[in-house]
Amino acid sequence: MDPKTRPTTNTAFGSGMEGNEGSRATVREAADDTRMRAEGMAEEAKDKAQDIKAKAEDVLDTAKDKAAEVGAQASDKIDSAMTTAGEQMGSLAQTVREKAPSDGPISDVAQSAATALERGGSYLEQADVSAVRGDLEMMIRKHPIEALLIGVGLGMLLARSTRR
Numbered sequence: 001m002d003p004k005t006r007p008t009t010n011t012a013f014g015s016g017m018e019g020n021e022g023s024r025a026t027v028r029e030a031a032d033d034t035r036m037r038a039e040g041m042a043e044e045a046k047d048k049a050q051d052i053k054a055k056a057e058d059v060l061d062t063a064k065d066k067a068a069e070v071g072a073q074a075s076d077k078i079d080s081a082m083t084t085a086g087e088q089m090g091s092l093a094q095t096v097r098e099k100a101p102s103d104g105p106i107s108d109v110a111q112s113a114a115t116a117l118e119r120g121g122s123y124l125e126q127a128d129v130s131a132v133r134g135d136l137e138m139m140i141r142k143h144p145i146e147a148l149l150i151g152v153g154l155g156m157l158l159a160r161s162t163r164r
Contacts, residue, residue, distance in 0.1 A: 075129050082124045082132065089121030 063070040100110030124132075140147040 078129050082127070082129070086121040086124030088127075089117045089124065093121065111128035 094118065096110050096114040100114070101107045127135075
């Protein structure tokens with residue numbers, strides 16, 4: 001082989017094979033060390049992510065419990081208000097019957113109004129919130145125009161009462 005075309009060895013890492021092997025071992029050790037550090041960091045990040053996830057789940061569970069508690073309290077208050085309203089409607093029905101004339105067309109209208117008040121009061125006293133909601137939804141679906149007009153009328157009455 002011609003000395004000019006012969007490949008040269010890199011003398012910066014040593015001469016011959018033993019120098020290259022030492023360099024490779026050092027590079028392998030550095031790569032292994034880096035890999036181990038990266039794996040350790042990945043494991044640490046994974047643990048922190050699991051901790052954060054557990055804390056988030058705890059917060060979510062607490063929020064769900066509070067929401068359920070508030071919902072139950074609101075339902076109890078609404079149920080109590082419905083019972084009270086039903087009792088007052090029954091009492092009003094009695095008053096209408098007592099004050100109404102005993103005969104004539106006004107008596108018939110008063111008796112019909114008292115009967116309707118008693119039925120509505122009895123319904124409110126006995127029904128729970130979800131049953132009333134379902135019945136109300138059904139009535140609105142059956143009679144949407146009437147429900148809209150009632151809503152507008154109630155809105156006008158509320159607006160007038162809050163203006164004064």
